[in-house]
Amino acid sequence: MPIVGRKIGVVNIGLKSFAENLEKQGIDVIHVNWRPPAGGDLERIRLLSQIEGEEVDQANQVAIKKILESQPILVSIKPAKDAIPKMHEKMFLHAGPPVTWSRMCGPMRGAMIGAALFEGLADTPEQAEKMLRSGDIIFEPCHAHSAVGPMAGVISPRMPVFVVKNRKAGNFAYSNINEGLGKVLRFGAYSSDVIKKLRWMKDNLALALGLAIERASEIDLRSITARALNMGDECHNRNAAATALFTRSLMPYLLETDLHVDIMKEVARFLSENDHFFLNLSMACCKATMDTAIGLKDSSIVVAMARNGTEFGLRVAGTGEEWFTAPAPLVDGLYFPGFKTEDANPDLGDSSITETAGIGGFAMAAAPAITKFVGGSPEDAITYTREMYEITIARNKNYAIPSLNFKGTPTGIDVRKVIETRITPVINTGIAHKEPGIGQVGAGLTRAPIECFEKALKKLAENHR
Amino acid sequence: MPIVGRKIGVVNIGLKSFAENLEKQGIDVIHVNWRPPAGGDLERIRLLSQIEGEEVDQANQVAIKKILESQPILVSIKPAKDAIPKMHEKMFLHAGPPVTWSRMCGPMRGAMIGAALFEGLADTPEQAEKMLRSGDIIFEPCHAHSAVGPMAGVISPRMPVFVVKNRKAGNFAYSNINEGLGKVLRFGAYSSDVIKKLRWMKDNLALALGLAIERASEIDLRSITARALNMGDECHNRNAAATALFTRSLMPYLLETDLHVDIMKEVARFLSENDHFFLNLSMACCKATMDTAIGLKDSSIVVAMARNGTEFGLRVAGTGEEWFTAPAPLVDGLYFPGFKTEDANPDLGDSSITETAGIGGFAMAAAPAITKFVGGSPEDAITYTREMYEITIARNKNYAIPSLNFKGTPTGIDVRKVIETRITPVINTGIAHKEPGIGQVGAGLTRAPIECFEKALKKLAENHR
Numbered sequence: 001m002p003i004v005g006r007k008i009g010v011v012n013i014g015l016k017s018f019a020e021n022l023e024k025q026g027i028d029v030i031h032v033n034w035r036p037p038a039g040g041d042l043e044r045i046r047l048l049s050q051i052e053g054e055e056v057d058q059a060n061q062v063a064i065k066k067i068l069e070s071q072p073i074l075v076s077i078k079p080a081k082d083a084i085p086k087m088h089e090k091m092f093l094h095a096g097p098p099v100t101w102s103r104m105c106g107p108m109r110g111a112m113i114g115a116a117l118f119e120g121l122a123d124t125p126e127q128a129e130k131m132l133r134s135g136d137i138i139f140e141p142c143h144a145h146s147a148v149g150p151m152a153g154v155i156s157p158r159m160p161v162f163v164v165k166n167r168k169a170g171n172f173a174y175s176n177i178n179e180g181l182g183k184v185l186r187f188g189a190y191s192s193d194v195i196k197k198l199r200w201m202k203d204n205l206a207l208a209l210g211l212a213i214e215r216a217s218e219i220d221l222r223s224i225t226a227r228a229l230n231m232g233d234e235c236h237n238r239n240a241a242a243t244a245l246f247t248r249s250l251m252p253y254l255l256e257t258d259l260h261v262d263i264m265k266e267v268a269r270f271l272s273e274n275d276h277f278f279l280n281l282s283m284a285c286c287k288a289t290m291d292t293a294i295g296l297k298d299s300s301i302v303v304a305m306a307r308n309g310t311e312f313g314l315r316v317a318g319t320g321e322e323w324f325t326a327p328a329p330l331v332d333g334l335y336f337p338g339f340k341t342e343d344a345n346p347d348l349g350d351s352s353i354t355e356t357a358g359i360g361g362f363a364m365a366a367a368p369a370i371t372k373f374v375g376g377s378p379e380d381a382i383t384y385t386r387e388m389y390e391i392t393i394a395r396n397k398n399y400a401i402p403s404l405n406f407k408g409t410p411t412g413i414d415v416r417k418v419i420e421t422r423i424t425p426v427i428n429t430g431i432a433h434k435e436p437g438i439g440q441v442g443a444g445l446t447r448a449p450i451e452c453f454e455k456a457l458k459k460l461a462e463n464h465r
Numbered sequence: 466m467p468i469v470g471r472k473i474g475v476v477n478i479g480l481k482s483f484a485e486n487l488e489k490q491g492i493d494v495i496h497v498n499w500r501p502p503a504g505g506d507l508e509r510i511r512l513l514s515q516i517e518g519e520e521v522d523q524a525n526q527v528a529i530k531k532i533l534e535s536q537p538i539l540v541s542i543k544p545a546k547d548a549i550p551k552m553h554e555k556m557f558l559h560a561g562p563p564v565t566w567s568r569m570c571g572p573m574r575g576a577m578i579g580a581a582l583f584e585g586l587a588d589t590p591e592q593a594e595k596m597l598r599s600g601d602i603i604f605e606p607c608h609a610h611s612a613v614g615p616m617a618g619v620i621s622p623r624m625p626v627f628v629v630k631n632r633k634a635g636n637f638a639y640s641n642i643n644e645g646l647g648k649v650l651r652f653g654a655y656s657s658d659v660i661k662k663l664r665w666m667k668d669n670l671a672l673a674l675g676l677a678i679e680r681a682s683e684i685d686l687r688s689i690t691a692r693a694l695n696m697g698d699e700c701h702n703r704n705a706a707a708t709a710l711f712t713r714s715l716m717p718y719l720l721e722t723d724l725h726v727d728i729m730k731e732v733a734r735f736l737s738e739n740d741h742f743f744l745n746l747s748m749a750c751c752k753a754t755m756d757t758a759i760g761l762k763d764s765s766i767v768v769a770m771a772r773n774g775t776e777f778g779l780r781v782a783g784t785g786e787e788w789f790t791a792p793a794p795l796v797d798g799l800y801f802p803g804f805k806t807e808d809a810n811p812d813l814g815d816s817s818i819t820e821t822a823g824i825g826g827f828a829m830a831a832a833p834a835i836t837k838f839v840g841g842s843p844e845d846a847i848t849y850t851r852e853m854y855e856i857t858i859a860r861n862k863n864y865a866i867p868s869l870n871f872k873g874t875p876t877g878i879d880v881r882k883v884i885e886t887r888i889t890p891v892i893n894t895g896i897a898h899k900e901p902g903i904g905q906v907g908a909g910l911t912r913a914p915i916e917c918f919e920k921a922l923k924k925l926a927e928n929h930r
Contacts, residue, residue, distance in 0.1 A: 241697070241709065244706065252737050256730060264720050272714055368868050372871075378867050378868055378871075402833030402834040405842060
């Protein structure tokens with residue numbers, strides 16, 4: 001059939017301007033939104049093609065199965081030194097990848113000073129700083145000990161931690177207890193009222209919650225998370241529903257303890273005043289979930305994203321304990337009155353374990369009201385979640401998002417998909433002041449740095465050779 | 466300028482097929498989606514035009530101001546006979562417009578029998594029925610006493626009621642306490658365990674909650690509702706968030722009472738097991754709000770929609786205490802396993818006071834997960850809310866819907882708008898079995914009957930002459 005003289009249509013691939021010009025001339029055009037993979041970089045494409053095979057796909061399927069089948073339950077509260085196997089008297093844990101005192105950011109140093117005062121290892125902040133600088137205390141990442149902590153994430157031996165068990169896989173995860181807002185250790189504050197509250201948490205709160213949890217026998221964190229995702233939480237920066245559900249279900253058990261009513265009263269008051277209380281439980285729930293995939297040869301699924309305020313670190317199932325790092329990015333956010341961008345510390349905390357597990361920023365479509373806190377519109381929230389389906393390999397049907405017609409949360413970040421699409425994981429997060437002792441100055445959104453994924457890709461390809 | 470020879474466009478009003486035909490011929494058409502008001506009925510249009518003036522608009526503005534400025538707070542719990550001014554020993558209140566024993570539906574008769582047993586006025590259901598039939602007890606609508614009750618809505622003299630005060634206008638509203646799910650009085654059950662639970666509620670629950678509420682001094686119901694609307698509730702058939710928020714905030718005060726810990730334990734357990742607990746508080750909050758507009762001459766704003774299971778009744782601000790009724794419609798819904806449409810009682814209960822106040826079915830866009838309970842999709846939920854803006858005169862900025870970019874709930878149903886558009890208020894609701902003693906068989910959606918609005922229109926026009 002002759003082409004000349006017939007009406008023809010065009011399919012345009014690549015640059016959109018070609019399609020637009022044809023359209024102006026009245027020609028029917030379908031534009032295909034295609035871009036070369038990996039930004040067209042030949043070296044990256046070569047590495048990608050090395051791990052495009054069935055072996056990696058299969059390893060990822062094993063990984064995602066373990067992740068989706070996880071059943072984290074809260075079993076107890078114990079002092080870190082008793083709960084965490086390799087924890088000892090001279091070890092302080094912190095958020096993110098490994099970091100030395102000299103490279104540590106302000107809020108993390110502040111939290112370390114606070115921990116030293118809390119432990120009774122120093123009488124003044126100056127003494128504490130001297131002691132910490134001297135190398136007396138070993139600093140290790142929470143993640144190296146199946147633990148997670150928000151912001152500075154400092155856990156010292158006597159601090160009480162939640163013990164979360166993955167009923168399916170049998171592994172354990174740990175997190176410290178949320179202190180509430182205002183001047184708190186996790187944002188680098190170490191004044192005497194901060195230490196006083198930590199001591200009350202150790203002596204009274206942990207005791208009471210521990211006894212109540214024991215009586216409740218098993219608190220299903222996945223179920224609370226699932227219900228909270230139907231109630232406007234994304235379980236990272238919005239935990240209002242999850243906290244209320246947790247509190248409500250724990251109260252009858254608290255009343256079954258033989259504790260003095262004054263302690264119960266204080267505990268009930270504490271729980272009723274902190275909408276973020278569930279955050280640390282959400283994090284431990286996600287940690288217990290993602291750890292099931294660590295060390296699965298060949299798998300390109302991300303198992304941890306964490307920040308120490310200096311560096312952002314990534315761990316991948318197939319590369320085990322290794323960290324792939326890049327400078328911690330800044331957070332684009334809304335600031336509390338009186339603060340501005342210049343006050344902000346770069347991205348900080350283990351709380352991005354929630355995004356790693358497919359909630360938090362990945363589930364923002366479930367939490368339109370969070371945009372009042374981190375910025376953007378409810379429409380943006382939906383856009384973020386939709387975008388995250390591009391870089392994940394599964395939808396978690398346990399975690400349904402009502403506004404997306406109960407579609408499961410985007411779960412299982414594949415390093416290959418991130419490299420291919422250049423779409424990086426979105427993380428919503430609190431912003432700490434860069435100086436110790438000040439606290440939270442805002443909240444907002446950031447992205448995991450692509451460099452971490454490029455380093456991981458290289459290592460995965462190397463290992464796979 | 467000549468028309469012939471120039472390119473012309475068409476604006477089509479009315480039948481869409483005209484526009485479609487022109488479109489097929491390649492002519493540019495804009496279709497205006499217009500229909501004759503009031504279905505084109507000349508009598509209705511005549512009545513409408515009688516109340517289209519500024520006087521009605523102004524009266525409605527006064528009404529909506531009172532509604533939007535209302536600040537209902539929970540102040541106490543008291544026995545109905547002590548709380549409700551005209552309540553007396555021989556009076557039982559019920560849901561919906563007035564109804565006699567002979568016309569009463571099954572579940573309401575069941576609830577009346579249960580109330581008689583609870584009050585100790587009879588020893589057996591047979592005795593109770595005989596007594597109730599004899600005329601010994603006066604039946605009056607809850608709404609005639611500033612009260613509301615879900616489903617059968619039966620309130621007898623010794624039943625404890627929530628006392629809600631509108632801090633702004635000074636008026637009071639009352640509601641009974643939610644019993645939970647299963648076999649309960651409000652669905653017409655009256656077995657001994659139902660009565661036993663009611664007695665426990667009177668002797669222990671009401672006592673404990675009453676003391677806690679007293680200590681809390683003022684519990685702001687509007688604030689809880691606002692937060693719950695950001696957490697997936699619409700505060701009629703979904704109260705999971707509101708109940709959790711209420712429980713969490715009340716717990717510290719409960720612990721401040723000097724009650725025995727065993728009572729506290731029972732109360733905490735009861736509150737932790739009933740996701741609908743807040744419903745009755747939501748209803749009293751709405752009742753205290755809408756009553757502020759009752760009797761405002763000329764106003765065409767609906768102040769109550771209520772059903773007694775036989776009839777649906779409407780009250781309008783400008784016509785005061787008068788009821789405009791029509792047969793109660795059936796509910797289109799999802800049935801619990803083992804039940805079907807034939808088992809259903811027609812629409813029942815005062816809970817549609819929530820829709821009257823702009824939440825419930827009107828705020829379904831805030832509660833996408835409710836569609837799992839009442840049927841439809843999250844998209845339908847948004848459609849219902851959008852539709853209700855067509856028949857209301859305001860958006861309640863106190864009640865923001867995150868998924869609609871924080872638009873306020875559609876509030877203030879204007880009888881004129883309902884008649885003009887033929888769009889009737891959507892109500893989501895539980896479904897009771899038509900026989901007494903069985904209970905809830907499902908949940909779903911229904912519409913207020915247009916006949917009620919037509920009767921109200923007629924009366925408004927008459928009054929306005």
